[in-house]
Amino acid sequence: MPMRAPSPTKFLRLIELLYLILIVLSFYLLFLSRTGEAHTVWEVLHPAFIPVFFIVTSLLVAILATSEKASYKLLLVIVHSILVHSLLSIIFPVGDLSGQQMVLGRTRLVYENAVLHGWPPWQVETVQSQIYQFFRGENFQAALSVVISRMCGVDILEIHLFLVPVLWGVFSPIAAYLTAHTLTKNEKLAVMSSLIISAFPYTIYFGAISVPNSLGFIFFFYALYFMLKNLESNDSKSKFLMLAFSFISLLSHYLTGIMSLSLLILFLAFKSYRSEKSPSSTAKASLLISFAFCSSLLPLSLIYLRFFRSGTFTAFTLDKLCQLPLEESVGLFFLGQLIYGFDLKTVFLVVVGPTVALIYLAHILYRSRSRKILSKAQISFLFAAFLLMLVDYRILKLLMEGLPLNEERLWVFRDFIAAPFVTLAIFGTCSSIHSVLKARSSPTVSSGSLKSLSKSNAIRVSTLLLVINIVTSMVLAGWITFSLTAAYPQVGPLQTTWYELEAVRYIEETTDEKYVVIGDIWTIFAGEVIVGIYNPRAYYFVEYDTRGITLFNKMREEPSPEVMIEAMNQTGTDTTVAYFIVTEPRLGTDEFNRVVSLTLENEQLRSEAVFIFGDGKLYVFSYRKQQGV
Amino acid sequence: MQLSKLETLIAQDSKLLFTLTSYVLIFMIYANVSILQSSILGIVASSLYVLINATFLGHAFFGKEAAFFRFMLGLLSLVMLIGFVAWLALIIQNLNVTWFTLVLFVVATLSSLLNRRMKDRNANESAKPN
Numbered sequence: 055m056p057m058r059a060p061s062p063t064k065f066l067r068l069i070e071l072l073y074l075i076l077i078v079l080s081f082y083l084l085f086l087s088r089t090g091e092a093h094t095v096w097e098v099l100h101p102a103f104i105p106v107f108f109i110v111t112s113l114l115v116a117i118l119a120t121s122e123k124a125s126y127k128l129l130l131v132i133v134h135s136i137l138v139h140s141l142l143s144i145i146f147p148v149g150d151l152s153g154q155q156m157v158l159g160r161t162r163l164v165y166e167n168a169v170l171h172g173w174p175p176w177q178v179e180t181v182q183s184q185i186y187q188f189f190r191g192e193n194f195q196a197a198l199s200v201v202i203s204r205m206c207g208v209d210i211l212e213i214h215l216f217l218v219p220v221l222w223g224v225f226s227p228i229a230a231y232l233t234a235h236t237l238t239k240n241e242k243l244a245v246m247s248s249l250i251i252s253a254f255p256y257t258i259y260f261g262a263i264s265v266p267n268s269l270g271f272i273f274f275f276y277a278l279y280f281m282l283k284n285l286e287s288n289d290s291k292s293k294f295l296m297l298a299f300s301f302i303s304l305l306s307h308y309l310t311g312i313m314s315l316s317l318l319i320l321f322l323a324f325k326s327y328r329s330e331k332s333p334s335s336t337a338k339a340s341l342l343i344s345f346a347f348c349s350s351l352l353p354l355s356l357i358y359l360r361f362f363r364s365g366t367f368t369a370f371t372l373d374k375l376c377q378l379p380l381e382e383s384v385g386l387f388f389l390g391q392l393i394y395g396f397d398l399k400t401v402f403l404v405v406v407g408p409t410v411a412l413i414y415l416a417h418i419l420y421r422s423r424s425r426k427i428l429s430k431a432q433i434s435f436l437f438a439a440f441l442l443m444l445v446d447y448r449i450l451k452l453l454m455e456g457l458p459l460n461e462e463r464l465w466v467f468r469d470f471i472a473a474p475f476v477t478l479a480i481f482g483t484c485s486s487i488h489s490v491l492k493a494r495s496s497p498t499v500s501s502g503s504l505k506s507l508s509k510s511n512a513i514r515v516s517t518l519l520l521v522i523n524i525v526t527s528m529v530l531a532g533w534i535t536f537s538l539t540a541a542y543p544q545v546g547p548l549q550t551t552w553y554e555l556e557a558v559r560y561i562e563e564t565t566d567e568k569y570v571v572i573g574d575i576w577t578i579f580a581g582e583v584i585v586g587i588y589n590p591r592a593y594y595f596v597e598y599d600t601r602g603i604t605l606f607n608k609m610r611e612e613p614s615p616e617v618m619i620e621a622m623n624q625t626g627t628d629t630t631v632a633y634f635i636v637t638e639p640r641l642g643t644d645e646f647n648r649v650v651s652l653t654l655e656n657e658q659l660r661s662e663a664v665f666i667f668g669d670g671k672l673y674v675f676s677y678r679k680q681q682g683v
Numbered sequence: 684m685q686l687s688k689l690e691t692l693i694a695q696d697s698k699l700l701f702t703l704t705s706y707v708l709i710f711m712i713y714a715n716v717s718i719l720q721s722s723i724l725g726i727v728a729s730s731l732y733v734l735i736n737a738t739f740l741g742h743a744f745f746g747k748e749a750a751f752f753r754f755m756l757g758l759l760s761l762v763m764l765i766g767f768v769a770w771l772a773l774i775i776q777n778l779n780v781t782w783f784t785l786v787l788f789v790v791a792t793l794s795s796l797l798n799r800r801m802k803d804r805n806a807n808e809s810a811k812p813n
Binding site: 058094124125128164165167185188194196197198200201205206207208223225228232273276291298299324385525653 | 697714715716719720722723724726727728729732744749750751755756759762763766767769770772773774777778779780783784787804
């Protein structure tokens with residue numbers, strides 16, 4: 055019986071099936087890597103994960119190059135994107151240490167109904183502080199997480215952990231697609247752009263942690279898209295959506311809100327400039343002034359943040375420029391601070407994509423002088439927005455001090471704009487290679503006309519085309535895999551351990567009275583994710599509260615019931631039980647042994663219950679307040 | 684094909700059938716949070732609630748987009764709306780079970796109203812003589 059060759063659709067379905075199987079395998083490998091005691095994901099990541107991820111990404115690039123429906127391709131990109139952003143949430147039991155745990159600590163207050171009469175639950179001194187408290191991003195995220203958690207009947211911890219990885223994984227590829235599609239009207243290029251967004255380490259990292267800023271980035275991306283859309287169509291719906299997304303990005307985080315506002319003003323300046331048929335020199339000058347004003351909005355707002363938030367001391371300075379050697383200033387000017395122990399390879403990854411995008415943007419605009427191009431207004435606006443990010447980053451980096459956030463966060467905005475242009479550059483390069491091939495292999499290289507070539511020529515040209523397609527897939531997949539390895543920190547503190555969580559949970563489940571816990575900052579992080587911060591029933595001091603630090607140091611030096619009673623009295627409620635937690639990996643073996651033996655020497659503390667977790671790595675000492683104390 | 688029919692059916696919302704379904708689902712979610720506390724029931728009821736209201740918002744704001752983008756952008760708008768209304772509830776009072784239920788109710792009502800308003804507007808536009 056003669057064998058029939060499978061149709062291209064069947065072959066494509068087979069490739070898609072293989073892709074989905076490998077994606078499931080990748081998630082499974084992440085679950086296998088799950089651990090309760092590690093510093094970074096790289097310590098415990100299954101050795102097969104990266105090779106499988108590379109193959110998965112290569113397959114995805116190959117699928118994106120086919121004529122499959124754009125919505126199917128986007129679904130595949132979304133699954134890939136969720137995988138890219140889920141490493142921290144799947145591998146560590148309570149996600150990345152610090153930032154997102156602090157947010158969860160405050161979200162728990164809302165979830166556990168510890169907030170009863172509006173936010174904030176504590177006394178606020180000034181009207182400005184009250185306004186700041188209303189608009190801080192944590193409120194919006196807390197509200198969203200609590201509603202989703204209650205709707206699904208799932209604990210707030212799981213919802214919080216996966217909130218940003220899932221929202222980012224789903225919505226940032228769509229935003230990248232829509233942006234690129236608005237600019238080019240090319241579906242294939244737009245879908246590729248939705249994948250290229252995962253080739254920037256900073257966007258991967260911010261999409262992996264559930265903090266308000268990450269949520270704000272997502273809404274900012276859509277605000278930007280609707281600005282482009284409005285430049286194209288000028289309809290009232292896109293105007294409303296542009297304003298709505300900008301407002302929600304402000305509710306999510308002030309950084310994304312201010313950047314949205316800057317771009318909104320720039321957008322208005324662009325619209326007014328475009329409305330003139332032949333712009334006068336005054337119009338050009340006013341566009342430049344608007345650009346300067348928009349660039350200054352972020353630095354100035356960070357300065358004036360002090361009126362709303364106490365403890366902010368941001369100021370302009372020339373000290374950095376004066377004190378640094380010339381080469382370091384130049385390095386900072388071009389690359390920025392190399393955080394997380396970034397090496398040269400990572401610098402290459404962080405800088406090369408946006409540089410390609412900037413060069414390509416400039417190239418398109420230069421070309422547009424001599425011939426008409428599609429979406430010139432949008433491209434000019436994005437070029438100005440890109441420059442605005444670069445200018446703001448340099449101002450924050452070199453001319454300001456005491457910033458409440460690190461300047462590298464601006465890279466995420468920059469990468470959002472860069473993604474479609476990097477894709478355009480890749481497509482441009484590929485089509486140039488195809489043109490060269492066309493010129494050298496007469497008459498043409500299209501598969502239909504291969505039949506007209508001699509057998510040896512047809513084989514040669516087919517092989518060349520195949521090699522180009524495979525190489526392109528592998529280079530892109532390699533780039534994304536490499537970005538993934540650069541995105542997640544290579545060094546870091548010990549993440550919240552299983553025994554810290556077990557101890558905190560045990561205390562919560564077995565204590566009926568109101569209690570307070572004295573511990574180091576790591577214990578506080580563990581407490582935050584289980585019971586929240588400043589919870590009147592289960593009290594953990596907030597991370598920066600000096601009272602908590604002082605009490606812990608007192609207990610380390612001279613453990614006594616008096617310190618425990620002092621802690622109980624500082625909670626502001628009728629707390630009757632206090633716990634003191636020490637952990638070996640946090641204190642170091644010698645110090646841990648010293649503190650444990652010193653505490654056990656105290657007769658009153660020894661006579662109370664002592665709990666041991668993690669095979670002796672964690673001790674919990676307790677003290678119950680006596681009547682009349 | 685079946686999915687697009689379902690989408691049209693929801694967006695038409697004849698006799699407010701899907702708006703009322705949304706309210707029934709809110710009651711189920713409320714009962715689940717207060718008494719049953721089942722994740723399965725919660726996820727099923729919430730998924731249906733999200734499906735209905737994301738379709739409403741998708742039709743209201745993104746009627747001209749392709750079906751996939753209409754639903755996904757509707758979903759994002761729903762996330763935004765839930766977040767915004769819940770944020771208001773939080774800063775005014777709190778997000779206990781009663782206020783949470785109120786948030787879902789407000790979001791469902793707003794989505795339904797927006798859907799109906801846009802439907803009427805689109806109908807008026809198509810009825811206009813060329």
